[in-house]
Amino acid sequence: MSSSTNPHLSRRSLLGAFGLITAGVSLASCGSGSSGTGAAVGAGEGAAKSAALKLPTYKEFAGAAPDFPGSAEGLQAGYRKMPTPVASTTAPPLKGRVTALSQTFDTVAPGMKDNAYWQRLNAALGGELDMQIVIDDYPAKHATILASDDLPDLMWLPPNQGIPNVAPMLEAKFQDLTPYLSGDAVLEYPNLAALKPESWKTAIVNGKIWGAPIPSTPFGQVMHGNKTMWDQVGGLQCSSGAEFMEKVKELNDPARNVFALQPAYINVLHMVSQWFGVLVNWMATSDGTLVHRFETDQFKAALDFTSQLFRAGVFYPDANVPDISARLVNGTVAAEVNSGPHDSRKYWDLKPDAQTEILVPFAFEAGITPIYNMGYGTVGFTPFKKADEGKIRELLSLVNWLSAPFGTTEFLQKNYGTEGEDYTLDSEGNPVLNKSGLTNIPGVRSALNIMTSPENVLFFPGHADDVEYVHQQEQKLIAMGWRSATAGTFSDANTKYGPTATSAFYDKVVDIVTGRAKLSELDAAVARWKKDGGDRIRKEYEAVLPEDVRIFPI
Amino acid sequence: MPVTTRPPSGLAAPPDGAPTVRPAQDGTSRPPVPWRTRLRNDRQMLLMMVPGVAFLLLFFYVPILGNVIAFQDYQPYLGIRESEWVGLDNFIGLFDDPDFLNAFSNTLYLAAWQLVFFFPIPLLLAVAVDSLVSGRMRRWFQSVVYLPHFLSWVLVIALFQQLLGGAGLVNNALRHLGADAIPFMTNPDTFPLLVVAQLVWKDAGWAMIIFLAALASIDTSLYEAAAADGAGRWRRLWHITLPALRPVIVLLLILRIGDILSVGFEQFILQRDAVGAQAAEVLDTFTYYSGVVGGGWSVGTAAGLFKGLIGLVLILGANKLAHTFGEAGIYQKRAS
Incomplete structure (x- = not known):
């Protein structure tokens, strides 16, 4: 979830995305602890390998300077207004159709066929991103799709909704992306290289990289x-x-x-x-x-x-x-x-x-x-279904496009659509969704942002002073974090x-x-x-x- | 209950599909009707049955096969074929699990409450409605009491919360009067009462309909004769109405007993947070939380299978009991 940059994310975002329980409801089950003994990987064995892996090289995105600077400790950069967007990719990432499973935490949007914003996004992507968007109870949907064995190309994996047996599941069904992303290999995908090493750790299981992480706020409740x-x-x-x-x-x-x-x-x-x-x-x-x-x-x-x-x-x-x-x-x-x-x-x-x-x-x-x-820092990662190298590279380009940072044209397209069609600019140059944008975008954007996201910034269009207040409180929290x-x-x-x-x-x-x-x-x-x-x-x-x-x- | 069936003969069915009457059994054997002829004669009936049978097969019988995962350590990413077999481990594990035992005892406890306090109410309602003289009044009353059946549990519980909740109408009034609020919705000790009250409000009117139908089939001349002999209202109720309803009461009781461990799902999952798992966890919510949410598919299935087995035993037992008391029950062995 590109949380902090997204002014319209609904309050339900809390419920699903963040670990602790936000509605006074215990997260999950009451059950007996054990569900058997079939784990493919011995206890702790995978963890030891994870510590030995070479993380993707970090290369910061050189965009507009923020009004309130961020820090390595996790303080989020703050922007009083939207900087002039620049392009972060050179070609559309897709060649054909890609399927994905994600969840929305916002009002459900019209489907792809009736959604002009989604169609324009597809045009910008150069293909078709066909997302199946779950509204509630993602783990149950995830488990049933897994059981059906008819997996989509991309399948968001939340870290804290209690999806069980992650390691053997990844090994059995998903693509090991280590050769594509470890070390300098990631530089081919600059927006992924701009994700912080701290974020990448979330996507590493059994010493392998399984997807691009989805940074959220590094803060906790x-x-x-x-x-x-x-x-x-x-x-x-x-x-x-x-x-x-x-x-x-x-x-x-x-x-x-x-x-x-x-x-x-x-x-x-x-x-x-x-x-x-x-x-x-x-x-x-x-x-x-x-x-x-x-x-x-x-x-x-x-x-x-x-x-x-x-x-x-x-x-x-x-x-x-x-x-x-x-x-x-x-x-x-x-x-x-x-x-x-x-x-x-x-x-x-x-x-x-x-x-x-x-x-x-x-x-x-x-x-x-x-x-x-401090919080978990990410909302997990999105593993890829096993496929040949061409397909994997196409999916990586897609995720690279979708992870474009704040201040890029891709970010603007993903979060606000097209100027004149989905949003208009206010007197300060901030994008404001129009009626069609408000209908078509929030439900799709929430689903996109929960499966792919850049590092977050603080940006509240129309509430520039609050950016300053929140930035100040964050500094106090980080000091005791x-x-x-x-x-x-x-x-x-x-x-x-x-x-x-x-x-x-x-x-x-x-x-x-x-x-x-x-x-x-x-x-x-x-x-x-x-x-x-x-x-x-x-x-x-x-x-x-x-x-x-x-x-x-x- | 007596069931009328089509004659198993080659008699041509009336073209308009009007019911036919079973011919007298004369004991003599007729020449067997060829299979194809029977198929041709009954084709409309058979065609009409196809969707129902397909539905049952697809959504009730095929999924039954999935119960094999109760004997496996089922993992969705491995599938049924590759998951490891563990025999009865899941069932043994269930009985070591305090949460399961808690859910099981809650289920029995709540079922007993439902049986004692819910079951008689539709009967009383039916008798009351039946005694209303004005037809308009009857229809109005009937509609009023059975409409809540069509509301979902979410609405019913929201309604109860608006009325009886901590910030609801009644408690707000109490606070205004300077009294203490009463935790109707959050007190685990009185939870069974709350559950039964909700159930009565929602479903008593609906359950009444079957009794009303049975009441309508009582020959009114019986009442007239009894009244002429000087029987009062209560004597007529006791000696005519109730005996006439007895087969239906027994039938519904057996069905209810067979289904006794299904005390409800939504009603409990929606109120689990308000009164805590200790009071509100039942077998169905346990199955959901440990199976679907917690990823213990096999354990959840084992719990569900266990519930089904108990239901089967109960329904057979209750039917047997009904036979012993000379009632028809839900099925009978064909008299040979």
Whole structure:
């Protein structure tokens, strides 16, 4: 998802694309951990090979200088307005028809035959890009297509929707792209060479490159608050847990149907654990072992505090609320957890002058160092169906075209269509979709951006000052930012047992938050999580822990 | 129930397709009618059956073959032919899985609630509707009670949430009056009540229709005679209406028992977050989460197969019981 550059991506984008659970719903299944023993690759074996691979050479795209510079640590470059676009490719990439499976997180668009924007895109591509666009439940669709054995040429592979047994599946059905992309070979595809090495790590399994990564924001979840509401209690920023509790209680007014927090307990718990100073998942200790957040006393304390919030009645009282962002904008819910700082823009679709604040983690009490969890950084990669070299080169050219960075003509064509037909330029030279563009583009663009994307920038047409605000908050977050110790490494057990073990655990956590279970039941749930996969995953990740991993002070 | 079939003879069917009556069995054997003649005579009927049979074959019988993956470690990228056989491991694994056992016991518990509190209500409704004298009133009442059947579960639950939810009508009113809100929708202990209430609201009117049809078939002269003999309303209900309905009640009960582990899917998946998996996970949601979402296709299938087997045992058992009590049940052995 070219998230930050895309002003119209809907709020549903959170739900599917980002790992933690954004709607208060546990990600997946409750099931028994095990689904058998048939993995083709031994535990951890693939991960060791992955560490030895030569990553594609990085060559930055030389485009227009941003108004707010980015940084190697992940700070996103910000643009107040659209620079004059330049071309990044010389010839159309396609010779014929290419099929793809992707998912949209936006309003469904008309099909290719009735979609003028899509047809013009095909003309620019020089062939036909026939995407099958899934609306919901991508893993189920992915699995059924896989079972049918009639695969499309390109098949988006999300990293965190719980698609199981990734390694053996790739080996069995998809093309190893290492010879085409490793080292300097990638320079033939300049837009792919402009993807950062950190992003590429996501596309490496068993020591082979399986596709171009799809960078998203490097940031993780943040809490957005309705500025007007929080200003009444002294602002969203707090300096202790007690202050936060005081403020949410003051904002909460059930008699007027006003509630302080969105009922996404797992997400709020994630925010609270940052105030207690623990990472969202694996932390490396000085003796070379890994500790998971679930096992820490800090997590238990954070869970206790979250259940106190529940008892105080500050969560919206129904578990299923489809319109929480609208409620935030209209002042009946004060805060919501989103997938990243760039989500400030989603409120403008609901109310053009909506004003929100981004909470920077604070110490729950004196003596704690709060941290901020950086995100996964990508939304996975898109592997290619096995094919001959000619076809593979054609697909690589296509992905190269579709990964063109912000400030190129390809980017403009992909995200906004054709001037005069799909968009017009406003007084500042920013593209604004017209009526036909608004009908045809968002649903297709979302599907394109979830399977191919350049590195992201901050660009909010018509909200230049907010680019500056978000850029500032991002700097504060990065200063206290941590990545998971396992970011960029791979564990077979994690793809196999992780999703089910974690979701069973989260079921219990939600029970505890809502008072359906006692805090004392946490220990048993942690023990079960370890047994169901936690310990095996830990072992595999420990075996491939990079030498230079950042040691977490815990 | 008595079933009328076409005579298995070469008698020419009336051209307009009007029902024919089974000829008296005289015990003597007729010369067998050639296969081709029967085919020709019944071709319209057979043609009409083709879509139904094809549908059943394609969507019910062929997929049954897929159940073999319950005995495999099925991986979609390997397919059925190449996936590893693991025998009964998946079934053994199920019974070691606290989530499955929880889903199983929830299913039984909720099914018991449904059986006791839902099953009698359509019957009562039917009797009530039947006793309405005004035809207009009857039709109006009937439509009102069976229309909710056509609403999807999403709508039904949204409606309940608007009314009874934490931010719903009732709780808002309570808060205005200074009282505490009542967690109708989020209390796992009262969840079975909520589920049954939703089911009654949605489907009781629909289930009533079969009883109404049975009621319509009761000979009114029985009521007249009983009334003339001085039988009151309740005696007529007890001695005429209920006995007449008994075969239908037994039939529906058997069907319900055979299907008892299918307590519903959407209704539970939609409310799972509100009351937690501990209270709302049932076999069907378990199958979905562990099978489709979690990638444990084989485990999910094993759970589904297990559910089907239990259903089969129950339906045969209930039918046997019905026979013992002299009822027709759903099928009978042909008297030899």
